[in-house]
Amino acid sequence: MIRMSQVKVSVRLLLKCLPVQDARQGIITVAEERLVIQAAAKVLGIQADEVRNFVIRKKSLDARKKNGREDNIYYIYQVELSCNNEQKLVKRYGRNDVVFIPGNEKEKLLGSLLSFINKNIRNVNALNLNSNKNKRVIVAGMGPAGLFAALVLARAGFNPVVLERGKEVKERQRVVNGFWNGDTLNPECNVQFGEGGAGTFSDGKLNTLVKDKDGFNRMVLKTFAEFGAPSEILYLQKPHIGTDRLAGVVEAMRNEIIKLGGTVYFNTRLDGVIYKDGCISGVRVTKITGNGICGESREINCSHLILAIGHSARDTFYNLDSDGLYMEPKAFAIGIRIEHPQDIIGYSQYGELYKKLPAADYKLSYNTKDGRGVYSFCMCPGGYVVNASSEPGRLVVNGMSNYARDGRNANSAIVVTVSPEDFDGKGPLAGIEFQRKWEEEAYRQAGGKIPVQLFGDFCNNVKSTGFGGIIPDMKGGYAFANTRAVLPVVIGNLVEEGIMQFGKRIKGYSREDAVISGIESRTSSPVRITRDKGLQANIHGIYPCGEGAGYAGGITSAAADGIRVALAVINS
Secondary structure, three states: OEEEEEEEEEHHHHHOOOOHHHHHHOOOOHHHHHHHHHHHHHHHOOOHHHOEEEEEEEEEEEOOOOOOOHHHOEEEEEEEEEOOOHHHHHHHHOOOOEEEOOHHHHHHOOOHHHHHHHHOHHHOOOOOOOOOOOOOEEEEOOOHHHHHHHHHHHHOOOOOEEEOOOOOHHHHHHHHHHHHOOOOOOOOOOOOOOOOOHHHHOOOEOOOOOOOOOOHHHHHHHHHHHOOOOHHHHOEOOOEOOHHHHHHHHHHHHHHHHHOOOEEEOOEEEEEEEEEOOEEEEEEEEEEEOOOEEEEEEEEEOOEEEEOOOOOOHHHHHHHHHOOOOEEEOOEEEEEEEEEEHHHHHHHHHHHHHHHOOOOOOOOEEEOOOOOEEEEEEEEOOOEEEEOOOOOOOOOEEEEOOOOOOOOEEEEEEEEEEOHHHOOOOOOOHHHHHHHHHHHHHHHHOOOOEEEEEHHHHHHOOOOOOOOOOOOOEEOOEEEOOHHHHOOHHHHHHHHHHHHHHOOOOOOOOOOOOEEEEEEOOOOOOEEEOOOOOOOOOOEOEEEOOOOOOOOOOHHHHHHHHHHHHHHHHOO
16 A cells, blocks of 8 residues: 555645535535546556545645645545555655555554454453443543543443533533523533533634554544544544534434443532542532522432533632542643634635635744744634633623534634743642633623723723624623733733734734634643552542643643543453
8 A cells, every 4th residue: 555645636636627606515525536637646656547545535725835826725635545666666756755554554554443343342351351330431522532431431331330520412402502691600501511521612623733653543533434523524624513513413422322331320420539548439419400509418329420521610620639539739721712704714714715715713922022922823714703601790701613614703822831930829739710700801891791902092091982893793791891901911002012023924913903802711731630650549439530630732732631531441
């Protein structure tokens, strides 16, 4: 087999044979595959009809060298194929973007995790390996980490018990939409808590910077596709599902867990752990009734606990700290959201072709004069800024996009990293109190609504009184305020400096009527629950997992960590 990582096809050529809707979503058609085969064959110096077993593994859009010319925009493909004289052709080509893969290596490319799941885990009882009879596993949290951990355990015959403090995903959507339309915040079921985790109300990005040497990330994508995610996530360089499609995928995964013998308890909050002689023996939980009202408390026995509680489970962090679970403060980032017309971003990236291509995104970073970094985070093309609050009297924003990414505005967080040295307090939970302080200020600035401000007024540190040419696209009420006041002074200064620099890269980015909102403070967990090489905490049998525990940064990496931890439980 031959693997090629730099097969190029002109976007202009491609658009001549693609339906606009397929081009906008990055869907590969038969006509596109034919063009890619021709391009690959040309590189190898063979005829297109000599190519066999052709597969497109990755597809990415490259506009870095357009220099004002749309003819210089290309799709870049990573492909695998078979043909005659493979080794000879690779040697003749002579560059490292075309390599020969021996047959035994080809089998390895299936992914160690996929092979393990399909061939070993499902047969664990029949083979009498790692008997699960004495293992009662609880998974706390139904975000990506908890969902994937529970699915792997269920497929291994472990009948996991899953605890989720929020509601099932469809009822959760109803509750969240009610909050955005003026209902009182439910502190147990909101944008942060409930089936699917915080990622359910996001862009559904699946790209990650975490290297995939063991095949975990690939398995996450294949599993999402198995349960109804669009198939193009398997090959797009920057895959996403969209919040409107995530709900159905999450529900299908939950139904599979239950069908395989798992049990799911919604409206059930983890309050603490019970242990003896350094080993977990059970958990304390509270049943939630009504709009976040606490009901019956009880204990559930277990031998293993996977902690996938998410980055916003602040009350649970405090309880676990009191219970003696070791944790430490970690760096995260805070800042604001900024909105621009999606057309401006599209034209800047792709010229006039932007109307026929996927909604353009961007990734920006800048090192300030004092050496700190400012960068874009969780950029949402054609999306919405959303009120993502989870605690009464505190306000936080996030970004969200649907699958089509067809909203009028692009939005992104512009953030600066803060470290434990920046926090006002001491101890492992100081970062939480730092977040709370500034979220309380965000709530106060606009009376509980999302505080918004024009960038020009942000620079002048004054409250805005009207919009310019950009009208915000938001989920939840908003009001004019001095958004700069919801940030520490040094962070506000750095955000302003960064946006001004970004305006030199994207025309119109630093325009005075760009809409600022805040605070963006939940970029990642402010704590890390320590774990050893076996992925266990200081209390034996507890497996901290995912973004909340400080071991992931997004849907894919959290889901992969859930798989990793589930395998550790199975093999313990």
